[in-house]
Amino acid sequence: MTAPTFDGNAIIRVRGLSNSFGEQVVHEDLDLDVRPGEILGVVGGSGTGKSVLMRSIIGLQQVDTGTVEVFGEDALNVDEAEAIDMRKRWGVLFQGGALFSTLTVAENVQVPLKEFYPKLDQALLDEIAAYKVVMTGLQPSAGPKYPAELSGGMKKRAGLARSLALDPELLFLDEPTAGLDPIGAAAFDELTLSLQRTLGLTVFLITHDLDTLYAICDRVAVLADKRVIAVGTIDELLALDHPWIQEYFNGPRGRAAVSSVERVKTRSDAGGA
Amino acid sequence: MSAPADFQHDAANGGTLRFSGNLSLRSIGDLPERLAAVSEPVAGLDMAGIDRIDTVGAWLIHRFARDHGARVSGLNPDSQHLFDQVAQADEPIEMPSAPYGTFKRLLAEIGGAVIQAFQTLHGLLGFMGATAMAFGAVILNPRRFRFHATVHRFEVVGVSALGIIGLMSFLIGIVIAQQGAVQLRQFGAEVFTINLVGRITLRELGILMTAIMVAGRSGSAFAAQLGTMKLTEEIDAMRTIGVNPMEALVLPRVIAAVLMLPLLGFYASVVAIIGGGLLCWISLDIPPVTFVQRLREVVPITDLYVGLVKAPVFGAIIAIAGCYQGMQVEGDAEQVGTRTTTAVVQAIFLVIVLDAFFAVFFTNVGWN
Numbered sequence: 061m062t063a064p065t066f067d068g069n070a071i072i073r074v075r076g077l078s079n080s081f082g083e084q085v086v087h088e089d090l091d092l093d094v095r096p097g098e099i100l101g102v103v104g105g106s107g108t109g110k111s112v113l114m115r116s117i118i119g120l121q122q123v124d125t126g127t128v129e130v131f132g133e134d135a136l137n138v139d140e141a142e143a144i145d146m147r148k149r150w151g152v153l154f155q156g157g158a159l160f161s162t163l164t165v166a167e168n169v170q171v172p173l174k175e176f177y178p179k180l181d182q183a184l185l186d187e188i189a190a191y192k193v194v195m196t197g198l199q200p201s202a203g204p205k206y207p208a209e210l211s212g213g214m215k216k217r218a219g220l221a222r223s224l225a226l227d228p229e230l231l232f233l234d235e236p237t238a239g240l241d242p243i244g245a246a247a248f249d250e251l252t253l254s255l256q257r258t259l260g261l262t263v264f265l266i267t268h269d270l271d272t273l274y275a276i277c278d279r280v281a282v283l284a285d286k287r288v289i290a291v292g293t294i295d296e297l298l299a300l301d302h303p304w305i306q307e308y309f310n311g312p313r314g315r316a317a318v319s320s321v322e323r324v325k326t327r328s329d330a331g332g333a
Numbered sequence: 334m335s336a337p338a339d340f341q342h343d344a345a346n347g348g349t350l351r352f353s354g355n356l357s358l359r360s361i362g363d364l365p366e367r368l369a370a371v372s373e374p375v376a377g378l379d380m381a382g383i384d385r386i387d388t389v390g391a392w393l394i395h396r397f398a399r400d401h402g403a404r405v406s407g408l409n410p411d412s413q414h415l416f417d418q419v420a421q422a423d424e425p426i427e428m429p430s431a432p433y434g435t436f437k438r439l440l441a442e443i444g445g446a447v448i449q450a451f452q453t454l455h456g457l458l459g460f461m462g463a464t465a466m467a468f469g470a471v472i473l474n475p476r477r478f479r480f481h482a483t484v485h486r487f488e489v490v491g492v493s494a495l496g497i498i499g500l501m502s503f504l505i506g507i508v509i510a511q512q513g514a515v516q517l518r519q520f521g522a523e524v525f526t527i528n529l530v531g532r533i534t535l536r537e538l539g540i541l542m543t544a545i546m547v548a549g550r551s552g553s554a555f556a557a558q559l560g561t562m563k564l565t566e567e568i569d570a571m572r573t574i575g576v577n578p579m580e581a582l583v584l585p586r587v588i589a590a591v592l593m594l595p596l597l598g599f600y601a602s603v604v605a606i607i608g609g610g611l612l613c614w615i616s617l618d619i620p621p622v623t624f625v626q627r628l629r630e631v632v633p634i635t636d637l638y639v640g641l642v643k644a645p646v647f648g649a650i651i652a653i654a655g656c657y658q659g660m661q662v663e664g665d666a667e668q669v670g671t672r673t674t675t676a677v678v679q680a681i682f683l684v685i686v687l688d689a690f691f692a693v694f695f696t697n698v699g700w701n
Contacts, residue, residue: 148359161665177358184365184393191392194422208664227358227387258415259388 077126088286099263104283150230151223157215159207166203172225196221213244270317347376356390381407391419460657467579486589502601506608530609531632539602544647548680552655556676559659560669587652594648635700654680
């Protein structure tokens, strides 16, 4: 359980990853597999290196040692052309949305399209931006707005629209529901799930949000002690007796999330009958 | 990689397009153009032959079906789901309204610039008032004075500028002396180079060049610092804790600039005179002793006063323009850049305008 045993075709395969900032060691000999088509939740206390792990996989972080394979290719030692091919196949949503502040939402969505497919004509680009914006649950009127005019939740949706611009196979979400109101967060979960089903995405999802974990994640990877200490469904994780995992899922907030999931289930069962 | 997106026209059943290949962004090729060029009647789109479809492919099919009133068939359940999602998202997005004609836009831009100029002047005056009030409040309640912050600004604004200002002034002194000597030599009046160097650096150039350098060094830094603090809500946090940002941030910077500029200006003048003296010694054979003696005879003490009176005013303007623009930052990182530029341009402009007023004023009071 503690060591990843999955030997199918993992879409992301991390082996022996070590990262450090000066004296401070963030990761030591970290292993992780992400299976095709799953939503993998990555949890861990603050400062356990969740974002650093994501940045290592997408090549923003110079790793100390270890290998990272994405789509079966070595992601750490690729030449520029291969790296671009790889980037075309994934989308990244950063914590604050990371929208380009001088461009409108629609233009933000068009940036990756223009960068990678310069031959598309402007009318089609506008249409693609329009339906992507609407698909991520924004009002069509948000298209011509600048990021500074958007609320936090709208920025995240706009960021998601941009990360989906290239119809990626793999989506990285860094705390997508942090800072959203519960209704907005639930809607975002719903959206992630529906996009994952619709587009057949694999999702690497960093979150602190227990409701998100229960609602949409197929498996959860727990980061602690500089490694991934466990990966599995929440039920499998609950069977382990690691103190942090127990406290995380069985703490007051964890129990509240479970009961709310059960409430929803009962309600929908009652509604279905 | 699978086959690129393609389609065949089939005239049966009122026209059918049979699609094949991979209808995704990567292998879409010239499909949009080819679809746009279809002129035959089309009643149905048969998707049974495709390998894969993504949202871009789905959008192209949806758009074509919508425009031609054609029916889409043959999608497998997953693709059908995707297609439905994309079709649902078909809402016209509002694009920015078309810009006005050139002439109207020119007028609008002139009008906007005028309004903005007045607004800035108004805001700057208001900010000066607020700074004065903060100053008054600190005088009435000296314990609120940020002594350490102010001293720290002394170092940043004054001490660390000594090197660059010294070098600049030294070179300017040499240039003035050299150019002056070339011109005055034509009249056999090279000795007046000393008058030129002594008077112009003490009265005008020493302080003016210092002000420009400080505006570029510190005025811009003030705007960027305060602007970034505004963006990260540090200034709001200060207010909620009960710290007045005017007292904690603006006042130390203004006081530092007001006190440091006369010192820097005087230092700049002296270094420029040394530079000029050096050139006189080397190229005009005027020994330093003669140079200093002559300087004492021809440069009235009022020249020094003229420079020293202007300096604190310039300092205040630079600091206030920098802090004001910094506090105006709202929204995004882009604003920090534009506001910083504005702060420097505004400070230098105001310094030069005021310098002209001072020149007229001092001439009229007889300090010439």
